[in-house]
Structure formats: C-alpha cells, structure tokens
Amino acid sequence: MRIGDIIREARKQKNLTLRELELLSGVSHSQISKIERFVDNPTKETVYKLVEALEIENELIDTSEHKKIDTKDLIRYQVLTRDNFTCQLCGNIAPETKVVVAKIVPSELEDEQDQNNLITLCSHCNNGRTMQIEQEGIDNDILYKNHESKNQTP
Ligand SMILES: [Zn+2]
Numbered sequence: 001m002r003i004g005d006i007i008r009e010a011r012k013q014k015n016l017t018l019r020e021l022e023l024l025s026g027v028s029h030s031q032i033s034k035i036e037r038f039v040d041n042p043t044k045e046t047v048y049k050l051v052e053a054l055e056i057e058n059e060l061i062d063t064s065e066h067k068k069i070d071t072k073d074l075i076r077y078q079v080l081t082r083d084n085f086t087c088q089l090c091g092n093i094a095p096e097t098k099v100v101v102a103k104i105v106p107s108e109l110e111d112e113q114d115q116n117n118l119i120t121l122c123s124h125c126n127n128g129r130t131m132q133i134e135q136e137g138i139d140n141d142i143l144y145k146n147h148e149s150k151n152q153t154p
Helices: 003-013 018-025 029-036 044-054 064-082 123-136 142-152
Strands: 099-103 118-122
Touching: 003 029, 003 044, 018 029, 018 044, 029 044, 064 099, 064 118, 099 123, 118 123
Parallel strands: none
Antiparallel strands: 099 118
16 A cells, blocks of 8 residues: 555545645645645655644554654653753752753764763753853863863773
8 A cells, every 4th residue: 555545545534634634734735635646755754744643553654754753852861861850060950940951062063862962951051051152162161171081081
C-alpha cells in the first residue's frame, strides 16, 4: 500500500473531509488531495503531520524522523538528570526556576548530540550568558573556558 492510499483510507475511516483534515493537520486540503492521488510526493514532515492527525499506526510508514525527535528529548533529559535539574552557574533548581539545556559551544562548532557540550542553566543565567557572549565573544565565557581546558587535558 502506498502512502496516498494509507492517508485516504485512514481519512475515510475517520469520516473526515479534506477540509477537516486540513484543520487537524495543518496541511492544505489541495496538497492532501494531491498526495491521495499520488500527484504530490510529500516530505517526511508533511507525512508526520497527517499521520499524527489521523492517528495512523502503520509499519509501512518510516518513523525514523520521529525517532530523531525522541532522541533529542532523551539527551535533554539525560543532561537534566546528570545536573540534578540545577543551574550549573547559580544553583537555582527546577521547578522553582525555569531551567534550560544550553550548549556550551554554539552548535555550528560542535555536535548537537554531545552531552559533554550540554549543560543545565536557569533561564536567567542562560539569557545573561547569551548576551555576554554576544558582546564579548565566546572566548571570555567561563563555561567555554572550562570546557576547553577539560578537553585539552590528556
Ligand atoms: Zn542560574
């Protein structure tokens, strides 16, 4: 079964018109119609919007893109638990303070999935740090300096 058939069948089962599915999925009705008639080859992102909206579970649909999102959440979670949900600069703890997982080295310079490059910060520290890096550059940043010296020890 092809993706167009899967979408159309699931839509009919749920008794949805193209317009209704447009509202649920955010994919335009004209594009859904083209996908169902195999006129348009949808991107993975579009397929996911439709799969989510129609609650389709089908092994024929490749879910690798979906798993990538889960991996991101997993890494974020692992960093938060490693740091005890505590800001590594000022010691504020979630949930009293909003904490974020921040990159020590900006992503264009280093792998986004590397836990050693990720750190738990409260939003205040993260905002302050971001502004200081914008003003003075990354070289004066204390987290960056620690990170670099750690990497250089043999
Ligand atoms: Zn903080």
